[in-house]
Amino acid sequence: MLIVAYIGFGNSVTHYHLPYVEEKKDTIKVKYIYRREEDRIGDTERETWYPNYIFTSNINEVMEDPEVNLVVINTPDAFHVDYSILALCKGKNVLCEKPFALTKTDAQKVFHLAEKNNLVAMANQNRRFDADFLTLKKVIDSGVLGELVELESHYDYFKPAIKENKKFGFLYGLAVHPLDQIISLFGTPNKVTLDCRSIDNPGLADDYYDMDLFYAQGFKATVKTSCYVKIDYPRFILHGKKGSFTMPSLGHNSNKTYKPGPILLEDTVYSESLWGNLSYVSEDGTDVHLKVPIETTNYGAIYDNLLEAIENKQPKIVKNEEVLAVLDIIEQGTIIAKEAVK
Structure with a gap:
C-alpha cells in the first residue's frame, strides 16, 4: 500500500492528484x-x-515518519x-511534478540517488x-x-501583450507536457530544430515556441504554443500515408470554474462536435x-504504475531517459529564447 505525503497544496494537488487518489483507498492512503x-x-x-489528512508545517514530521513510503512534490x-x-535521503520514494528538475544534470543527480538507495523517483x-x-x-x-x-x-491561447509577470515562460511551465507526450510515443528524436522566443517580453520570457522533432x-x-491564436485550432493534427486525423481542442483547464470543497471525479461528457475527425483509405x-469518440482522462494511472514499481519492481511508466530528453530540449530552447533578442 502507498502511504503518501504531499509537499504543497496548490491546484495541482487538489485538482489532478487527490480526486484520483481518493478513488483508490484500497491501495493508497494520504497521511x-x-x-x-x-x-x-x-x-x-x-x-x-x-x-482525514494531517496538515503540518513541520517537514521533519513527514520525513521521519517510517509509515510514509511515497512523497509527492508539488512545490514551485x-x-x-x-x-x-x-x-x-530519508528513504522515501518520490513522485515529482513537472518539470522534474530545471536542468538535465540535476535530474540525473536525483535519478542516481534513487538508484543508489533502491528507491523510485518518477516525474x-x-x-x-x-x-x-x-x-x-x-x-x-x-x-x-x-x-x-x-x-x-498545439496548445494555444489568445492572451495578447502578457507583461504583468517578467518571469512568465511557457517552456518549463507548459512545453514539458506536449514534449513528453511526443517522446512517450516515438522516443528521443534524431534531430531537433527550435524557434523559442517571446512576442511581448523579449529577453524576459518565452511565450512562443515552435519545435520540430x-x-x-x-x-x-511539431510542438507549438502561441498566445496569438484567436480561432479554435485543433489540439492535434496527424497525417499518415493512408489518411489524416484531427483532434479538436477541449479547452484549457485554467478556464474551468470549481465550487468550494474537494474536487470530485465526474464523468465528462463531450459533445460529438468535439470528437476526433478521422479520414483514411481502407485496405x-x-x-x-x-468521428472518433473521446477517451476518458485517467491521471490515476500514474499511481497504479507507481504501486507496481515500488512494491513489485516493475518498470516506471515515465522513464528516466524520457525525462532527460525533454529537459535537454527545454534547456536548448531557453538558451535560444534569450538569444533571440540579440
Whole structure:
C-alpha cells in the first residue's frame, strides 16, 4: 500500500492528484500534506475539506515518519530537486511534478540517488493520460493511417501583450507536457530544430515556441504554443500515408470554474462536435470518414504504475531517459529564447 505525503497544496494537488487518489483507498492512503506556515496564512479553510489528512508545517514530521513510503512534490519548480533529494535521503520514494528538475544534470543527480538507495523517483507526466492525447494514441495504435508522416501538437491561447509577470515562460511551465507526450510515443528524436522566443517580453520570457522533432523514415512531430491564436485550432493534427486525423481542442483547464470543497471525479461528457475527425483509405480502397469518440482522462494511472514499481519492481511508466530528453530540449530552447533578442 502507498502511504503518501504531499509537499504543497496548490491546484495541482487538489485538482489532478487527490480526486484520483481518493478513488483508490484500497491501495493508497494520504497521511500528510505539508505546507509552509507562511502559505497557510489566510488559507486554512481548504484544509477542513480533508478531515482525514494531517496538515503540518513541520517537514521533519513527514520525513521521519517510517509509515510514509511515497512523497509527492508539488512545490514551485525551483524546489523540486531539493525536496526530492531530501525525501530520497530519508528513504522515501518520490513522485515529482513537472518539470522534474530545471536542468538535465540535476535530474540525473536525483535519478542516481534513487538508484543508489533502491528507491523510485518518477516525474508526474500525467498529461499522458489526457482525454485528447489518449484519443490520438488510440488512432495511432489502430494503424489505419499507415506510415506516419507528420504530427502537430498545439496548445494555444489568445492572451495578447502578457507583461504583468517578467518571469512568465511557457517552456518549463507548459512545453514539458506536449514534449513528453511526443517522446512517450516515438522516443528521443534524431534531430531537433527550435524557434523559442517571446512576442511581448523579449529577453524576459518565452511565450512562443515552435519545435520540430525529427524521427526515422522522414517522420516529423511539431510542438507549438502561441498566445496569438484567436480561432479554435485543433489540439492535434496527424497525417499518415493512408489518411489524416484531427483532434479538436477541449479547452484549457485554467478556464474551468470549481465550487468550494474537494474536487470530485465526474464523468465528462463531450459533445460529438468535439470528437476526433478521422479520414483514411481502407485496405480495399474505400474512403472512410469517422468521428472518433473521446477517451476518458485517467491521471490515476500514474499511481497504479507507481504501486507496481515500488512494491513489485516493475518498470516506471515515465522513464528516466524520457525525462532527460525533454529537459535537454527545454534547456536548448531557453538558451535560444534569450538569444533571440540579440
